[in-house]
Amino acid sequence: MVGIVIVSHSKKVADGLYELADQMTGGKIRIGKSGGTKDGRLGTNVDEIVEEIKKCESGDGVLVLVDLGSSVMSAQMALEFLDGEYAGKVEIADAPLVEGTIAASVEASIGSDILKVKEVAEAAKNLVKI
Amino acid sequence: MVGIVIVSHSKKVADGLYELADQMTGGKIRIGKSGGTKDGRLGTNVDEIVEEIKKCESGDGVLVLVDLGSSVMSAQMALEFLDGEYAGKVEIADAPLVEGTIAASVEASIGSDILKVKEVAEAAKNLVKI
């Protein structure tokens, strides 16, 4: 199963979104989360992103979802820091954080591959809410 | 100034996103939040949404941002429960929660009107992150 890693500037956002996604997938997939800096400020934590990706990789790849501008850069750095065994297995979605994470988590839980999971996450942009 | 109300199924997501938006706007605008049910489950709380909208209305209207499907319905019910004085002053954005909230909060903080703030929130759909 594809793993999902949630990256936010806020630990609360990451923790809460984890709960929402986990509730929808009932433990079927691995979901990681990194929010806030090591010392508890609003911001991102590259080392933690690396660790969470490792925890969530079970052979089928990991999709990373991010919130604001600099979390993309932090996620990209995390990918560069990962060993060669992860090369090409981890993708960052160009998707809205909450909506993309829920959609991607459900898609991963039905066993879709990483490209499909990423596609579904990115399609969450076009979600019509009203 | 236009007020912003964040509606999520998760109290943590609402609280964390509030902090992110407040950090970006430095107290210049009123930001409300409602996450989770009255008894602390994942879900929405219509009464709290009503209260938060009231707290955030200072004459220029309030934009409500929502996460998943049923939070739209809850926000719509909240609008129906509001007294006549709020009629036409409160809008729900068809926007991604995190990205829309940040963009809308900044836009509100520079004094834009509710239609412009809503437009900016909804344009966050097209944000290219990568």
Place this chain on the structure above:
Amino acid sequence: MMILMLTKSDVTNILDVIIKIIEDNRQYLTDLDAAIGDADHGINLDRGFKAVRDKMTQFLDKDIGTILKNVGMVLVSTVGGASGPLYGTFFMRMGNAVSGKSVLDENDIVAMFEAGLSGIKERGKAQFGDKTMIDAMEPALNELKKALSEGRNLKEAIGAAANAAYNGVLMTKDIAAKKGRASYLGERSIGHQDPGATSAYLMIKTVADYVDKLQQ
């Protein structure tokens, strides 16, 4: 020939049984939701109807319309999931349709069901066949109207409506969800019974069973 009417105490008795039935099916409805949603439908409704039970004394002296409206308001305030605004709107609209009344005849029952269902459709923008509670409710309403127009009595008509609701529930197994959380699964939701259709059936069945036991 006697015509069966529902009194205010019939309505509150039915509500009491619904509260009980939802409590009994709390786990079942939650398990159905675990398969295609977020595993909370039974928890949500039980929380809502327990709140109705707790607040009931506050509006028990009112007319049927006001009672139903208040039931709806309590559900909206306490359920927390999509079923909150949906069933909340259902009960509020039913209440509006029979506002001020202390007995309900066949026409009232049809009118309130019709008003409630259109409230749900307006609120959730779903249609029959989207794998939602509407898939139980709409066939039930149609069957109720058909049976009454064919001259069958209220007991028979509500019984037939409950059967139609049941068939609607079964149908939800064969279709893909187009609304609500199950729609994230798309085609993968086929094979699973919709929790909201199931709870709607349970409520309609409760009414049918209650009415069936009334003396005509």
Place this chain on the structure above:
Amino acid sequence: MMILMLTKSDVTNILDVIIKIIEDNRQYLTDLDAAIGDADHGINLDRGFKAVRDKMTQFLDKDIGTILKNVGMVLVSTVGGASGPLYGTFFMRMGNAVSGKSVLDENDIVAMFEAGLSGIKERGKAQFGDKTMIDAMEPALNELKKALSEGRNLKEAIGAAANAAYNGVLMTKDIAAKKGRASYLGERSIGHQDPGATSAYLMIKTVADYVDKLQQ
């Protein structure tokens, strides 16, 4: 004629001063960020450079390239904002450009600055004129190269680079942000000085002042 070279201890001395300068300007940089961002740039950098200070002993025995790479890694791990990956990449790429060296000549300095700046551009996909740290760095690099090619010495060239960086900072006041958080403000960011360009200037100025005091 003597040619000015930077030794390893020059590099670590400069780092020490940068740590101090960032600490001294923590509030100033944060206030600049409050106007057009999220009021944390000074806090972010101070946190990062304090961590550099704390970890410095762990790599002080290494060559200049390794030291700079480690500085970059520490910044990436501890800063927390956009400036973390950006300055982190800057120092890491500088380190790579002078890997194994224990003294730096003019060519090394140009090469490392060039490598660092292109790292920032790759990482953040911003260009000169987007109201970012690049607006201080790119004119500084261009001026450094120009001055050296005109035969001016390193002191003069780095001094000129620092002036160019300062003009770049001033320019950020007149333009709208296209990258980073300030871009949410669009045209409304005009009139405000970019915090990242300011911190970049402070670092370049630190190098210039240090080099200026060296005996040629």
